[in-house]
Amino acid sequence: MNNILGRAVSGNVTDENDKSYFVQVDGITFLLDKSEIINPLHIGSKFSGFAYENEDHKMQMTRNAPKVQIDKFAFGQVVQSKHGLGVFVNIGLPNKDIAVSIDDLPELTKLWPKYGDYLMIALKVDKKGRIWGELADEQVFQDISTPGSRDLMNHNLMATTYRLKMAGTRVITDDYHLGFIHPSERDIEPNLGKHVQVRVIGILRDGSLNLSMKPRGYEAIDGDSKMIFAVLKHADNYQVNYTDKSKPEDIKQFFGISKGQFKRAIGHLLKGRLVEQSDGILKLTEKGIETEVED
Template sequence: MNEALGSVVSAVMVDENQDYYFVQPARNGQTYRLAKSEAPQVLHIGGSVKGFVYENADHQLQMTCAHIPTVQVDHYDFGTVVGVRRDLGVFVDIGLPNKDIVVSLDDLPNLKHLWPQPGDRLLLALRVDDHDRLWGQLADEEIFRTIAAKPSRQLINQDVTATIYRLKLAGSLALTADYHLAFIHPSERDQEPRLGQVVKGRVIGLSSHGGVNLSLKPRAYQAINDDAAQILALLKHSQDHQLPLTDKSSPAEIKALLGISKGQFKRAVGHLLRARLVNQINGKLILLKEPSDD
């Protein structure tokens, strides 16, 4: 097995042509092409150079000094998904100009609609198989625990961005942009996010495992319909934050003030009551609080 692949190595220049130097790492025996435009200096026979070695998309052994990726053998970082092949896996851009790295379908969810899509992010390193092929190796739980930061209670109710890194029956595991481990219970999402998907949510609590609990559902005031939003706006801008209406008001009174049916009004008020934004007292609808991040 070519153990140099996927790593930064030192090599010696052994030949050249108009466009390339040809270099060999010590104790390797393989020859790699290095574009002269990428060489850090003019090389002569026996001159040494250091760079990242890999097999490019044309199956040529190559060294790069200008596009050294942070994703390497035993070195984890995020790469961006750029393609999907159902019979193979997903292709990930790690920064090489002429090579994308495949994460095998064996390492992806059984349900293909949960596979990463172009633009999604995966934390991975490289591995070399017995046929000297480079593959993407997804980070395991231990890697994520190693890089995770400890959250504080000040995060509760904050909006965060997170990348999904594991799908489980119990819920989705994610890593926030600030490197906090996160858990999303199925009840706190409308649909299961994909592996690698970047989601926006809010912190609803701290978990017993040293991470945070997220909700991907909108806050109550963000989820209200147009009728409820209209009622909230009227309450907010009235001098005493009240309206002379309740669900006991006549259809004519509701229509005259709001221009909606009594059925629409009752549904909207029901939503606002459940969100604890309003109350009905003495024949009036009263604003309890401004829509907030609760």
């Protein structure tokens, strides 16, 4: 049985009824839905298809073999999770989703794949003849990846997370470049299988990418913060003689906003390490000077 399930195999048509053909492979009979067949099959003819056990625990074959098979890895979409068991992945079978065991998922359930996320899996069959999803390991991703080029620097890309570690998150982009997101380059840890937008902040010698989930400096600011940032950009030596200690009336006269608005605005800039203030002076940092603001 373990040499049949999860694979494309050939058998002989032995019988039929109104809805199904019956195909025998090594003494095991599989249902074949007649709706899949264009030209009628005859008793005794050969048929090749993908063999599996459907959700009703019946042996079935389909001519529409999924990309995910035994020793064949491909992405499938997560459609359900069950506490204490794992998650279920749609690989394209008409009446069977594939379970990925809790043993292969993160210890924290909040990092489990959610509905609509993607996992790269192959199939495996246990001693009881049950089909499971097997997560691709690092070597699989290495084998299917392509190195990134220098012209990707600072580009936005879409990527899928495939490995969660204390040191950071490993992803593969939609163009099959491998990437790494350091914890300092994300506000929250993405769950396994999540499709995320990333920005290229470095390219290593092997063509893998260092990535960030944080916005560019100018994307992180808006409104009053953007106005103050623009003022500093055009000021002599990138600085002005106003801080959160300045008088409200002076701030209102120069910037046209209240002191409360001013403090909130520069708070965003300070958090982004775009400005610094001391001795009555607010000025751009080196990062702020290098950051461009889009209109």
